[in-house]
Amino acid sequence: MKRISNYIDGQLVAPNSGKYLDNIDPSRGEKYGEIPDSDASDVQAATLAAKTAFPMWSKTSREERSRLLLKIADLIDANHEMLAQAESKDNGKPIKLARKVDIPRASANFRFFATAILHESSEFHRTDISTINYTDKSAIGVAGCISPWNLPLYLFTWKIAPALAAGNTVVAKPSEITPMTAFLLSELCIEAGLPKGVLNIVHGLGQKVGQAISEHPDIPVISFTGGTATGKQIAATAAPMFKKLSLELGGKNPNIIFADCDFEEALNTTVQSSFANQGQICLCGSRIFVERPIYERFRDAFVQKVKQLKVGVPSDEETNLGAVVSEGHMKKVLTYIDLAKQEGGKVLTGGNQVRLQGDYAQGYYLAPTVIEGLDFNCRTNQEEIFGPVVTMMPFDAEEEVIMMANSTQYGLAATVWTQELNKAHRVASALKSGIVWVNCWLLRDLRTPFGGVKNSGVGREGGWDALNFFTEKKNVCIKL
Numbered sequence: 001m002k003r004i005s006n007y008i009d010g011q012l013v014a015p016n017s018g019k020y021l022d023n024i025d026p027s028r029g030e031k032y033g034e035i036p037d038s039d040a041s042d043v044q045a046a047t048l049a050a051k052t053a054f055p056m057w058s059k060t061s062r063e064e065r066s067r068l069l070l071k072i073a074d075l076i077d078a079n080h081e082m083l084a085q086a087e088s089k090d091n092g093k094p095i096k097l098a099r100k101v102d103i104p105r106a107s108a109n110f111r112f113f114a115t116a117i118l119h120e121s122s123e124f125h126r127t128d129i130s131t132i133n134y135t136d137k138s139a140i141g142v143a144g145c146i147s148p149w150n151l152p153l154y155l156f157t158w159k160i161a162p163a164l165a166a167g168n169t170v171v172a173k174p175s176e177i178t179p180m181t182a183f184l185l186s187e188l189c190i191e192a193g194l195p196k197g198v199l200n201i202v203h204g205l206g207q208k209v210g211q212a213i214s215e216h217p218d219i220p221v222i223s224f225t226g227g228t229a230t231g232k233q234i235a236a237t238a239a240p241m242f243k244k245l246s247l248e249l250g251g252k253n254p255n256i257i258f259a260d261c262d263f264e265e266a267l268n269t270t271v272q273s274s275f276a277n278q279g280q281i282c283l284c285g286s287r288i289f290v291e292r293p294i295y296e297r298f299r300d301a302f303v304q305k306v307k308q309l310k311v312g313v314p315s316d317e318e319t320n321l322g323a324v325v326s327e328g329h330m331k332k333v334l335t336y337i338d339l340a341k342q343e344g345g346k347v348l349t350g351g352n353q354v355r356l357q358g359d360y361a362q363g364y365y366l367a368p369t370v371i372e373g374l375d376f377n378c379r380t381n382q383e384e385i386f387g388p389v390v391t392m393m394p395f396d397a398e399e400e401v402i403m404m405a406n407s408t409q410y411g412l413a414a415t416v417w418t419q420e421l422n423k424a425h426r427v428a429s430a431l432k433s434g435i436v437w438v439n440c441w442l443l444r445d446l447r448t449p450f451g452g453v454k455n456s457g458v459g460r461e462g463g464w465d466a467l468n469f470f471t472e473k474k475n476v477c478i479k480l
């Protein structure tokens with residue numbers, strides 16, 4: 001039974017309360033470890049350590065910051081298999097996904113921002129012949145980074161890497177549901193020689209640890225990824241203190257499939273974009289709109305492919321869908337499937353819990369579920385389910401599908417499938433969404449702006465956006 005520790009001021013330490021929470025293995029539905037049940041006093045200790053380390057870290061040369069962060073990236077790569085195993089066990093995701101996506105992306109995040117700072121420049125504005133301005137950029141101070149459970153190390157490092165690269169020190173909180181790889185990362189940071197207090201990781205509940213980070217007066221900048229309701233609460237806490245906020249929140253992403261698409265490509269990718277990571281990626285498409293002339297053909301081929309997906313033990317190489325993250329989440333998703341039926345939906349495949357054999361009989365497995373026959377504006381089609389559940393709807397006209405796609409409170413990502421260039425541009429432009437993929441899904445270039453509109457969030461991550469977020473700009477005007 002593994003008991004993990006907080007990482008504060010360079011040390012692995014127990015929570016002040018001495019209390020621990022259970023860490024559950026979702027593939028078996030049983031406890032396999034313990035997590036610090038930290039509170040505001042641990043956040044206080046972490047913030048003090050970060051505040052003390054800030055003057056030194058922010059003055060450390062870019063080259064040295066880059067060298068240390070690259071060393072962490074190398075250590076992640078060197079421990080790739082160990083981290084992938086840990087991520088798969090903690091989250092329930094298939095091992096092949098953790099190996100291929102989660103862990104490589106964690107080291108890529110460090111590498112990307114560690115090298116970006118070596119190429120950063122600043123602006124200069126000449127007002128007239130005798131007046132110039134330059135933009136001075138500096139680290140802000142202690143950054144609070146709060147991340148969710150669906151892509152644990154991937155999203156955790158997506159925040160802390162730019163924060164640290166820009167010269168801030170960090171107090172971070174991974175999701176209490178999936179804390180393991182963040183803990184393993186703290187061991188790697190010690191091995192890499194990251195100076196004490198530069199990164200601090202406090203484990204525990206959102207309502208205690210996350211809340212203490214949001215309200216701490218010495219944490220002026222907060223980067224959060226998670227649900228919209230939590231984002232609202234953090235914004236309400238942070239706004240009166242005028243904290244700088246980046247909020248990456250929920251989604252209800254549309255897939256728009258026009259009749260002129262490359263049918264096979266659209267089909268195969270839509271299966272992926274629906275059920276990768278058990279549908280628990282904020283970028284998964286959960287509403288599939290198909291142009292009427294190909295609706296039935298696409299639907300039948302889609303359902304056929306979905307029926308072939310294997311729900312299984314995460315450590316099995318053949319598994320397509322592992323366990324969903326927790327019992328509570330499994331029940332939430334099942335409640336939405338019931339709601340869909342009450343709203344008149346017809347379940348074409350799935351719709352049920354899957355019971356595996358032996359040690360895994362109590363695990364949280366769900367069959368990939370496809371539902372049709374629902375109105376675009378019913379609750380099932382408007383609320384985020386965040387599980388292996390998609391709905392299918394036919395459409396007749398471009399304006400109609402744009403209206404339906406834009407009808408939710410969310411606006412994170414969308415996919416558009418068409419071979420007609422003008423239509424692709426038109427629809428991409430009309431979609432109220434932070435990201436649009438045309439004839440592809442989840443192709444990520446880390447330089448591009450990442451984030452949502454409407455209730456999917458505020459601000460952009462990625463590339464210079466992330467480094468600018470963690471930086472304060474000052475204009476210096478000089479009369480010559």
Ligand code: NDP
Binds near residue numbers: 149226
């Ligand atoms: P939550 O909002 O429940 O939690 C996210 C993080 O916030 C967790 O670490 C959580 O801790 C913490 N937290 C909870 N309450 C508070 C609080 N009052 N103050 C500060 N922190 C708090 O999201 P989930 O972990 O359930 O993740 C799923 C959600 O994340 C989905 O809505 C999904 O769409 C969204 N998401 C968005 C992404 C994007 O880029 N836009 C990417 C990935 C996911 P604890 O776990 O202990 O409760």
